[in-house]
Amino acid sequence: MDFQLYTDVVLLSDVVEEHLRLGDVGTVVERHDVPGLETGYSVEFFDMLGSTIAVVTLPGSMLRAPTHGDIPFVRSEAVTI
Template sequence: MDYELYTDTILLRDLPEEGLFAGDVGTLVDRHDVEGLETGYSVEFFDMLGNTVAVVTLPGSSLRSPSHADRPTVRLANEVAV
C-alpha cells in the first residue's frame, strides 16, 4: 500500500524493544524506495504531550491506515501488552 507522508498510521506488530505495540498510532515522516524491496517508511511515535517516543523504519506491510472503526485509547508506557 502507498501511504501519504505526514499522515497518521497504525502499527500492526509489537516492537517491544522500542516500547511500541500493535495499535500504536504514529506519523509517517519519510518514505524509502529500494529497488527489489518492499517500500519502507520512517514513522515517528509521540506521547500524548507531543514528545517523540521513537522513530522507526518499517516495511509498509507493518502499517495500516486508520479507519472509521478505530477509536483512540491510552495505555501507560510501562504497561506490558497481553
C-alpha cells in the same frame, strides 16, 4: 499500501525493542524506496503531550491506515528515546 508523508498510520504488530505495541498510532515522516525490496517508512510515534517516543523505519506491511472504526486507546509506559 502506499502512505503519504505526514499521514497517520496504525502499527500492525509490536516493535518490542522500541516499546511500541500493535495499534499504536504514528506519523509517516519519510518514505524509503529500494529497488527489489518492499517500500519502507520512517514513522514517528508521540506521547499524548506531543513528545517523540520513537522514530522507527518499518516495512509498509507492518502499517495500515486508520479507519472510522478505530478508537484511540491510552496506555502508560515510561519510554524515552
